[in-house]
Amino acid sequence: MRLVLLGAPGSGKGTQATRLREHLQVPHISTGELLRAAVAAGTPLGLKAKAVMEAGSLVSDDIVLGMLEERLTAGDTGNGFVLDGYPRNLAQANALDALLTRLGQPVDIAVQLDVDTELLVSRLAGRAQAEGRVDDSPETVRNRQKVYNEATAPVVDFYRNSGRLACVDGVGSVDEVFRRILATLAPTPDIG
Numbered sequence: 389m390r391l392v393l394l395g396a397p398g399s400g401k402g403t404q405a406t407r408l409r410e411h412l413q414v415p416h417i418s419t420g421e422l423l424r425a426a427v428a429a430g431t432p433l434g435l436k437a438k439a440v441m442e443a444g445s446l447v448s449d450d451i452v453l454g455m456l457e458e459r460l461t462a463g464d465t466g467n468g469f470v471l472d473g474y475p476r477n478l479a480q481a482n483a484l485d486a487l488l489t490r491l492g493q494p495v496d497i498a499v500q501l502d503v504d505t506e507l508l509v510s511r512l513a514g515r516a517q518a519e520g521r522v523d524d525s526p527e528t529v530r531n532r533q534k535v536y537n538e539a540t541a542p543v544v545d546f547y548r549n550s551g552r553l554a555c556v557d558g559v560g561s562v563d564e565v566f567r568r569i570l571a572t573l574a575p576t577p578d579i580g
């Protein structure tokens with residue numbers, strides 16, 4: 389199963405991606421985590437990405453695509469993957485389709501976690517206290533939500549228009565939301 393998880397910052401993508409990784413036995417690929425690892429390691433890519441991430445803006449498409457291609461060709465995605473944090477704009481969505489077509493591994497489904505903006509902001513405020521991620525400060529959170537609404541929301545339509553979108557209500561306990569996601573993945577029984 390090759391699955392893309394979509395949702396605003398704070399929608400619970402990372403948490404659900406971890407559950408899905410265990411359930412589906414496929415790698416969880418988070419571009420945010422790959423970038424944070426590059427920043428922590430002080431690689432040239434990480435040095436370029438650091439300030440952009442701290443401002444809550446998008447790292448350039450070519451940097452993230454190169455990093456993602458390297459990860460998708462690491463040899464462990466034969467049974468699929470859960471992709472979290474990518475694509476974040478239409479250019480990335482098109483680039484991902486082109487890359488995965490070339491690799492013979494097209495996306496099966498994009499699952500969108502739907503959560504009201506007010507709730508997103510309060511969840512991220514809680515996470516800022518618990519985890520201390522530098523991009524969870526109030527100003528950066530506002531910019532990340534703005535970037536999501538302007539650049540990433542059209543990606544939902546991209547998958548809807550190609551018949552690959554499943555929308556899931558992201559409000560509820562982690563277990564409840566996970567069950568809803570699994571329900572959208574269950575094969576529809578043949579009729580007749």
Ligand code: ADP
Pocket residue numbers: 396397398419420421423440441442444445446447448449452472473474475476480523532
């Ligand atoms: P969240 O979804 O909560 O914003 P992420 O861990 O997915 O958290 O991303 C953190 C930051 O990493 C983003 O605000 C952005 O700066 C950068 N980033 C992650 N994925 C991408 C991407 N696909 N394209 C550009 N920048 C990205």
